[in-house]
Amino acid sequence: xxxxxxxxxxxxxxxxxxxxxxxxxxxxxxxxxxxxxxxxxxxxxxxxxxxxxxxxxxxxxxxxxxxxxxxxxxxxxxxxxxxxxxxxxxxxxxxxxxxxxxxxxxxxxxxxxxxxxxxxxxxxxxxxxxxxxxxxxxxxxxxxxxxxxxxxxxxxxxxxxxxxxxxxxxxxxxxxxxxxxxxxxxxxxxxxxxxxxxxxxxxxxxxxxxxxxxxxxxxxxxxxxxxxxxxxxxxxxxxxxxxxxxxxxxxxxxxxxxxxxxxxxxxxxxxxxxxxxxxxxxxxxxxxxxxxxxxxxxxxxxxxxxxxxxxxxxxxxxxxxxxxxxxxxxxxxxxxxxxxxxxxxxxxxxxxxxxxxxxxxxxxxxxxxxxxxxxxxxxxxxxxxxxxxxxxxxxxxxxxxxxxxxxxxxxxxxxxxxxxxxxxxxxxxxxxxxxxxxxxxxxxxxxxxxxxxxxxxxxxxxxxxxxxxxxxxxxxxxxxxxxx
Amino acid sequence: xxxxxxxxxxxxxxxxxxxxxxxxxxxxxxxxxxxxxxxxxxxxxxxxxxxxxxxxxxxxxxxxxxxxxxxxxxxxxxxxxxxxxxxxxxxxxxxxxxxxxxxxxxxxxxxxxxxxxxxxxxxxxxxxxxxxxxxxxxxxxxxxxxxxxxxxxxxxxxxxxxxxxxxxxxxxxxxxxxxxxxxxxxxxxxxxxxxxxxxxxxxxxxxxxxxxxxxxxxxxxxxxxxxxxxxxxxxxxxxxxxxxxxxxxxxxxxxxxxxxxxxxxxxxxxxxxxxxxxxxxxxxxxxxxxxxxxxxxxxxxxxxxxxxxxxxxxxxxxxxxxxxxxxxxxxxxxxxxxxxx
Numbered sequence: 001x002x003x004x005x006x007x008x009x010x011x012x013x014x015x016x017x018x019x020x021x022x023x024x025x026x027x028x029x030x031x032x033x034x035x036x037x038x039x040x041x042x043x044x045x046x047x048x049x050x051x052x053x054x055x056x057x058x059x060x061x062x063x064x065x066x067x068x069x070x071x072x073x074x075x076x077x078x079x080x081x082x083x084x085x086x087x088x089x090x091x092x093x094x095x096x097x098x099x100x101x102x103x104x105x106x107x108x109x110x111x112x113x114x115x116x117x118x119x120x121x122x123x124x125x126x127x128x129x130x131x132x133x134x135x136x137x138x139x140x141x142x143x144x145x146x147x148x149x150x151x152x153x154x155x156x157x158x159x160x161x162x163x164x165x166x167x168x169x170x171x172x173x174x175x176x177x178x179x180x181x182x183x184x185x186x187x188x189x190x191x192x193x194x195x196x197x198x199x200x201x202x203x204x205x206x207x208x209x210x211x212x213x214x215x216x217x218x219x220x221x222x223x224x225x226x227x228x229x230x231x232x233x234x235x236x237x238x239x240x241x242x243x244x245x246x247x248x249x250x251x252x253x254x255x256x257x258x259x260x261x262x263x264x265x266x267x268x269x270x271x272x273x274x275x276x277x278x279x280x281x282x283x284x285x286x287x288x289x290x291x292x293x294x295x296x297x298x299x300x301x302x303x304x305x306x307x308x309x310x311x312x313x314x315x316x317x318x319x320x321x322x323x324x325x326x327x328x329x330x331x332x333x334x335x336x337x338x339x340x341x342x343x344x345x346x347x348x349x350x351x352x353x354x355x356x357x358x359x360x361x362x363x364x365x366x367x368x369x370x371x372x373x374x375x376x377x378x379x380x381x382x383x384x385x386x387x388x389x390x391x392x393x394x395x396x397x398x399x400x401x402x403x404x405x406x407x408x409x410x411x412x413x414x415x416x417x418x419x420x421x422x423x424x425x426x427x428x429x430x431x432x433x434x435x436x437x438x439x440x441x442x443x444x445x446x447x448x449x450x451x452x453x454x455x456x457x458x459x460x461x462x463x464x465x466x467x468x469x470x471x472x473x474x475x476x477x478x479x480x481x482x483x484x
Numbered sequence: 485x486x487x488x489x490x491x492x493x494x495x496x497x498x499x500x501x502x503x504x505x506x507x508x509x510x511x512x513x514x515x516x517x518x519x520x521x522x523x524x525x526x527x528x529x530x531x532x533x534x535x536x537x538x539x540x541x542x543x544x545x546x547x548x549x550x551x552x553x554x555x556x557x558x559x560x561x562x563x564x565x566x567x568x569x570x571x572x573x574x575x576x577x578x579x580x581x582x583x584x585x586x587x588x589x590x591x592x593x594x595x596x597x598x599x600x601x602x603x604x605x606x607x608x609x610x611x612x613x614x615x616x617x618x619x620x621x622x623x624x625x626x627x628x629x630x631x632x633x634x635x636x637x638x639x640x641x642x643x644x645x646x647x648x649x650x651x652x653x654x655x656x657x658x659x660x661x662x663x664x665x666x667x668x669x670x671x672x673x674x675x676x677x678x679x680x681x682x683x684x685x686x687x688x689x690x691x692x693x694x695x696x697x698x699x700x701x702x703x704x705x706x707x708x709x710x711x712x713x714x715x716x717x718x719x720x721x722x723x724x725x726x727x728x729x730x731x732x733x734x735x736x737x738x739x740x741x742x743x744x745x746x747x748x749x750x751x752x753x754x755x756x757x758x759x760x761x762x763x764x765x766x767x768x769x770x771x772x773x774x775x776x777x778x779x780x781x782x783x784x785x786x787x788x789x790x791x792x793x794x795x796x797x798x799x800x801x802x803x804x805x806x807x808x809x810x811x812x813x814x815x816x817x818x819x820x821x822x823x824x825x
Contacts, residue, residue, distance in 0.1 A: 103537070104539070112538070272564060272566070334579050337579035338579055428568050435527055438527060441664075442530045442533075444531075447530050447688065447802075451669075
């Protein structure tokens with residue numbers, strides 16, 4: 001070959017030219033800038049306006065943030081430190097306030113020696129949720145479980161939990177994790193028991209009263225299971241009656257009798273000692289957990305063929321949605337007192353949780369109704385064709401699909417509700433954003449601080465809400481069955 | 485037909501509920517049975533009511549709650565503080581959520597009559613003032629024509645401001661704010677020329693600024709703001725207890741009874757008025773359903789009126805308020821306790 005070459009053609013290139021770099025204007029940062037920021041007169045103008053705004057913000061907030069002081073005992077001390085370090089007239093953020101009043105932002109007026117209890121309740125929340133939230137991915141579940149167990153234990157130890165509590169905590173968490181890993185079905189039952197443990201940990205008192213409430217549910221369920229085959233719907237009514245009778249008549253004396261035998265008591269903490277993020281998260285989690293099932297029931301009721309049920313559902317949803325949440329909170333905190341017999345002690349946080357739940361449930365019902373309406377009619381007909389009864393059809397075919405469609409809406413409602421928990425400031429509860437911040441500003445030390453608490457609390461809320469939103473996107477990807 | 489039955493039953497329930505409310509009314513008995521005094525306080529007002537880093541409440545209004553708890557229950561710590569906002573305070577009292585409202589509330593005609601409160605006295609005579617920046621060059625509130633003014637909504641100060649400017653034929657531009665902290669921020673940011681609120685609040689706000697010397701409080705006080713604790717209409721005995729607890733604190737200052745010398749005076753004082761006040765002679769407490777030493781305990785809880793004032797808002801504190809109108813009547817002030825006899 002090579003010989004042919006040399007004889008027939010004067011010059012033949014035998015190696016490839018090395019690739020040239022693309023022209024400067026067609027590659028790298030310059031290309032990106034040209035295409036995205038300077039592609040036309042309008043975009044050039046907008047870019048400069050945007051840069052100007054960014055500069056304006058940075059030049060005003062930047063120095064303030066960079067001069068921030070994290071260690072000081074009062075506003076005056078803070079200002080002195082800033083003046084000494086950055087010269088007279090310099091302004092700076094005084095995040096020392098957050099450090100100084102950190103406990104109040106987190107726990108409100110919860111007794112300091114008992115801080116481990118809300119921490120444990122919060123840590124156990126993840127154990128209760130892991131089998132529900134991460135049922136599909138063992139890896140994600142194990143990461144969540146391990147992380148929450150270790151963090152809970154370390155934080156509780158740092159906060160000075162007694163040794164006995166730490167030991168019990170470790171045993172409980174390890175046993176629960178083992179249950180989740182080996183018997184996932186049973187761990188769902190443990191998740192159902194979790195709210196009662198959390199209430200006990202947060203409010204203290206005797207465990208037996210929570211256990212008796214739980215036993216009432218168990219009793220009602222047992223009655224329903226035994227009689228359902230023979231009496232149908234009547235069995236459900238009977239179960240409710242039996243459970244109610246248990247709660248009203250038997251549970252009180254039995255709880256005190258059992259407490260006499262084996263006193264499982266924690267030091268009681270009253271609702272007015274709750275505050276800060278413990279309060280927000282308590283109300284938020286309770287509201288979220290209760291409003292979803294209630295919302296599903298309301299959505300089904302609104303689409304029911306039975307006129308009475310449908311009418312009641314429509315009235316409830318439209319009434320609750322038509323009233324601002326603050327009105328409901330005022331009703332809960334003030335108006336109810338007029339109607340309840342004097343001397344009744346109806347816990348204020350419980351009242352707020354009920355109102356927040358009802359409010360969120362009305363929105364939730366509409367979101368889920370949207371999901372139900374989006375399902376093709378064929379799905380309903382297919383369920384009927386299979387001979388499934390109403391509840392089986394809903395449980396096996398309709399709801400799984402409808403709920404999947406509604407995930408973004410459901411999570412939006414959750415996030416909105418969680419942020420709405422700050423409105424409890426209007427009924428005199430210490431939410432972290434305003435009530436707690438204003439209270440701290442009313443002390444001699446921190447009078448004059450304004451932005452720091454807002455920035456701090458806002459950041460924490462953002463982290464929590466953003467976490468929820470990311471989880472919902474993960475869930476959507478996981479459940480994507482169609483159009484792949 | 486069905487509707488009328490429904491509304492009828494609602495009305496019946498409401499009537500029954502209000503009947504039950506009217507039928508209660510022995511607050512003293514209720515508080516003693518409960519063992520805790522529910523005291524409505526501000527959610528946070530510097531010097532008057534604020535919790536510290538450990539959640540212990542203190543302040544001028546809180547001190548009165550403590551005195552009441554000491555008088556009624558014998559223990560100044562047996563109090564449940566119910567923080568109330570400007571919107572919820574009166575409803576909290578009338579619905580029975582609190583037994584006593586010690587929340588720097590102005591005693592006005594409408595609140596005393598229409599809202600069915602009983603103000604039991606005045607524990608602080610306040611008045612509304614203005615704060616401006618020095619470089620504004622204003623030395624009197626009369627020169628504020630056309631100014632923008634930061635004003636808290638839903639308070640008596642808002643109405644006073646309108647009255648004052650109308651009476652003096654001036655205009656102003658209100659900047660509505662929701663809380664003290666927001667007002668300070670708006671004022672510092674230059675959103676308004678003047679900030680108006682109670683003079684005590686202005687002093688505290690000015691003291692918290694980085695540059696207090698650049699701000700002045702104008703000399704005019706444009707309103708009367710008699711702040712006092714309140715109880716519900718209809719339980720006169722409970723009102724008497726609250727009223728005379730306040731008088732006991734004021735009288736103690738007048739007679740020189742302090743938390744330091746009270747035990748000694750109870751034994752050795754020759755002043756018959758002091759003897760009656762401290763329960764050494766005459767059992768005054770019995771007349772209001774308490775024991776003889778109720779006032780002694782109330783004074784011991786946080787000291788007499790002057791001691792409380794000095795410890796919470798007086799000249800030695802960062803707020804630095806002078807006694808002014810709140811001095812004893814013997815010192816040219818308005819604090820005047822009725823005779824203990």
